[in-house]
Amino acid sequence: MIEFLKRIRARFGIRRVLVYGSFAKRELHEGSDIDIIMIGDFRGKMHERILEVLRETDLPIEPLCYTESEFQKMF
DSSP: OHHHHHHHHHHHTOOEEEEESTTTTTOOOTTOOEEEEEESOOOSOHHHHHHHHHTTOOSOEEEEEEOHHHHHHTO
């Protein structure tokens, strides 16, 4: 996981990674994935961003990829 985060941080200018869901609550079960929000220098549509991140790993992740301004608009 650490190597994956280093790679995507460099590639996408990741500023923050937020973990939520069962992994964050330490309530993992068989088949659990890792829900993460990434905030960085993303371009394109959300589904394109997600596919780019997923291509970087075989970890069971469920990423959401936002720019800083997109993330701030949610609050």
